[in-house]
Amino acid sequence: MNRRLTPLLLPALLAACGDKPPAGWTGYAEAEPVYIAAPVAGRLATLAVRSGENVAAGQALFELDATPEIAADAEARARAQSAQAQAQDADKGRRAPELAVTRAQLDQARAAARLASIDLTRQQDLRAQGFVAPARVDDAATALAQARARVAELEAALDVGRLPARSDARDAARALAEAAQSSRAQTAWRVEQARQAAPMAARVQDVFLRPGEWVAAGQPVLALLPPANRKARFYVPQSAVGGLTLDAPVNLHCDGCGAA
Template structure:
């Protein structure tokens, strides 16, 4: 019976494992604006939270441009308000005083015209003097009407076309403020997600061209494992299938699930960590561990994958 049990134990085969390696999909963080690197509060290997400050560039020019845009916006807004409200009450009071003076002159001219008309009929004055008196009375009355109209116009807001044009100026100034604010914000870059700072590519004081990466990050969700299976196995693999990742130095195996199965065959894997397992025709498979387990793996690390 003992011999039979020993024979049965020898006949059991462990689940096959497949060689692979850890790969990281790095995030290269840069600014769309050029400038001198003034702040770099992170270092290689440091884990940062989402929203943490990574680096900052010199921003004096962008700050000045933003202040200028804000002042221009305040100016065009004030002009729009002035057009919409018409003249100030004090200016209208000046026109009212001129109207009162013109009305007094018109009454005086009307009385003079009445007297001159009686004198002209009596033959006391010439026709020319009477015509002058009548013209003066008409001019005085016209001046009264003119000032009355000026008061009505002073109370009116600007014309619709003027208000529309000035409103467009306000919108253009608002867009300039938003553009200047965006450029200023680009001088400070924060972490888009929690992750490890894999490398820093510039030092404080160096000139950073626009678009040049300053910090290389590796978020945990971007850590994956690539391994290779023979043609006889690939047909049974589907995204979502569970597997176990074993690595040297890991305290325990890491659980993961398949996220991608290649449709194209390869003759040999690009990196081979075991000389005793080679297939003439293999397929690449990718798997992602849980976010909480990703820190246990390092890019380039050889692993062995066991399917569940």
């Protein structure tokens, strides 16, 4: 912890004790600044305070240029939305227009199968009368078998189209959506961390950087000095300790500081 020390002279203590105050006791003032940094890197875009200024808790201190993070956040948001849509789509069957196309194809296949059945019956009758060769009957039977196979294929496709995706495909889609959402949360956090505010009421002790300068991740931009972090330490002779009481006023003096 970095501290600042200032020599002090304490000339008067506890006049109520009735003794003549000593000429003074030496000591030092101790300051423990709080260094404010952003956990992300970037160019310092805005510095909202000056050295020596008092700030309230929550008051804006500085902001880094978050243009890259904002762009990454927009991209991550789009990926998350796309992945979520894919995950929801995996829980559904095929869309109604796609099923309608399959139904139309199935109707055509059934009609073709009926015609093939009629043609086979006709060819069998003609063969029985000796008007056609056996090969014509065989061709008609083959055409009917193919038509029926096409009907079965489309019926199966229609049944499958009503089902959601396989469980492993749904799990993969959900995992992708969760990963995209996590990436979105990370980029949103980086955008938020580019703006830093005072964690407590304090005095701006030092400002280390100016707008336009590059700030590394974790590099302090300024230092705050809360009232509780300012202390005076001095040394009292053993012979004078018995004359002191708690909460008694103390006058502090230091070169260039004036009375405190």
